Amino acid sequence: MGQRHKRRAREILVQRDTAALEAWAGATRNALRVVFSLTYDDDELIQWRAIEAAGRCAAVLAEPSPEKIKVFLRGLFWLMNDESGGLGWHAPETIGEILYRVPQLIESYGSLVPQYLDEEPFEAGAHFALARLSDRKPSLIESAATRLTGSLDDPDPVCRAWAAMALETLGDGPWSDRCQALAGDSAAIRLYSFCTGDWVVRSVGQLVERGLSEVFE
Secondary structure, eight states, X not given: OOHHHHHHHHHHHHHTOHHHHHHHHHHSTTHHHHHHHGGGOSSHHHHHHHHHHHHHHHHHHHTTOHHHHXXXXXXXXXXXXXXXXXXXXXXXXXXXXXXXHSXXXXXXXXXXXXXXXXXXXXXXXXXXXXXXXXTTOHHHHHHTHHHHHHHTTOSSHHHHHHHHHHHHTTOSSTTHHHHHHGGGOOOEEEEEOTTTSSEEEEEHHHHHHHOGGGTOO
């Protein structure tokens, strides 16, 4: 992986220039791998912009060759396996964002995400991925509804918020009263806003009341 490509990718993320990113992705070998490497950046905002960028790069690259995206996704799942010898800290978030941008692959790979809802240290990332995909594939959330309902009592407020926002896209159900109860949850959390490219700080209750539009375009 060339350091020149990595420096250019980071410059694009600093600027959050979508047009430049898509042009760069189409012209750069291993663009997805370069962008994913920036999910390990020292700057946490760059990490999240890299997650966002991975989805946009995948959408560009999937048009001529969806098989390359499948290979990359399998690699991300491998990074969450103890046998890999590595640790893909933001692998579940990246998987969720790629599948959101390349929805034709949700059927094949989305069903693998719920198994990480209770898998340390991927819990928050798996909850994010399901919330991200909830509008794209409601049946995926339906199949994970029991586990997500359990997450409404999770000690991590990030997991509680993502679980509630995902479940609420399904409408009324056995989880409804428990989601509504979280409207009084005052725990403050910081999330990346895909609307602004920056952080938002909200309580769990505010996120539950406002829904996914608070953080997703």
